[in-house]
């Protein structure tokens with residue numbers, strides 16, 4: 001049986017919701033947390049994560065050197081093209097400094113920074129055991145504090161008048177309940193797993209998307225609140241989308257299906273044509289544009305084509321590469337017109353300018369008079385066997401969300417802050433991420449705004 005009332009009702013049991021629930025309970029409120037998934041699937045997208053981005057003035061136990069507010073802000077400014085709320089973003093950055101201690105005190109453990117293709121040793125703290133371990137620690141802490149957690153509980157609507165909420169409607173194992181609450185924290189993620197909504201935005205192309213995380217983030221509460229006067233933020237077509245192996249599952253493929261080979265490949269569509277500069281910049285700065293690029297191709301599919309010289313320069317996919325001794329044979333194996341692919345490769349090979357290959361810098365291996373160019377790491381495709389990875393858009397999370405203020409209060413009717421509805425995590429990410437992405441920002445903003453939302457929500461009980 002679900003309770004009839006509580007002080008603070010948290011909707012969604014990912015990292016953002018758990019941080020809010022813990023903070024509200026520590027501030028003295030009775031807290032109920034509702035999670036749509038069952039216990040084994042709890043934790044939303046957060047369980048797939050590896051790290052978060054943290055400002056720090058000096059080396060920490062798990063991060064090297066320093067990462068200042070200004071540098072974090074400039075990184076965010078660059079990737080979003082200015083499409084961000086500076087006040088909220090800077091507040092998030094400053095408060096990220098407290099996260100290592102705050103989360104560590106609540107059971108989260110960190111490991112030495114990994115050096116890999118994302119080279120984030122200075123800017124990001126890596127979780128020991130990944131996101132799943134983070135969630136297990138947060139659930140354990142919440143339970144010990146007395147947060148009441150209910151699984152298989154989908155919130156379908158919030159009863160709200162003029163921005164003041166009184167209760168939520170919940171479906172639990174086929175039964176419908178109403179829970180009265182003095183405050184509500186919405187932490188129910190984006191809407192990327194809502195196939196119908198995605199089709200409204202992307203058309204039939206959405207049928208060919210993989211959703212990298214949970215199938216439960218369907219935007220039900222987001223849509224409900226927007227229909228009841230909450231101010232929207234962000235564009236429905238903006239999202240974090242990467243290239244994933246096209247052989248991956250429709251949902252929950254997680255981190256292992258991501259393909260990190262683009263810089264060292266040429267990428268063609270199913271007509272055998274290149275469509276973007278694969279070597280534009282370092283992979284961490286560009287990986288989040290490739291999902292959108294693939295979404296714009298026929299049948300939303302692309303193929304990374306490599307030769308044996310570069311095979312060991314990137315983290316391999318969980319699926320084996322498709323290999324062949326000639327480009328024509330490779331084309332046959334992946335179902336592309338042989339002559340079209342051979343022509344593209346030959347045109348590319350002729351355009352490659354000799355340089356000295358160095359994957360650690362923006363090297364001088366590039367193409368001349370080729371459209372689109374390959375600006376760095378351009379080596380001839382001339383050393384068999386040749387390899388291909390099929391790629392699809394992998395949607396991580398959508399950016400359309402609820403507009404909030406610096407107390408994480410949801411704004412209603414052109415800017416009035418609600419007295420008792422708060423939001424954190426993906427569902428308000430668009431306040432900071434109008435477009436683009438800096439690796440590790442998702443967990444940072446969920447934790448920072450989760451704490452803030454929980455603390456302020458707890459005050460509503462008085």
Ligand SMILES: Cc1cc2nc3c(=O)[nH]c(=O)nc-3n(C[C@H](O)[C@H](O)[C@H](O)COP(=O)(O)OP(=O)(O)OC[C@H]3O[C@@H](n4cnc5c(N)ncnc54)[C@H](O)[C@@H]3O)c2cc1C
Nearest residue numbers: 012014016036044045046050155213216425426440442443
């Ligand atoms: C494969 C992958 C890797 C990632 N790696 C990183 C990383 O390393 N670092 C990083 O910062 N970010 C990463 N991200 C992004 C990150 O996961 C998200 O930004 C972050 O987890 C968002 O947290 P959240 O709590 O808002 O959402 P989630 O963790 O998705 O939690 C939302 C929860 O709400 C529940 N829910 C949804 N609707 C309802 C409803 N109506 N009623 C009740 N419950 C509901 C869902 O079941 C879910 O548990 C990654 C994402 C993916 C998919």
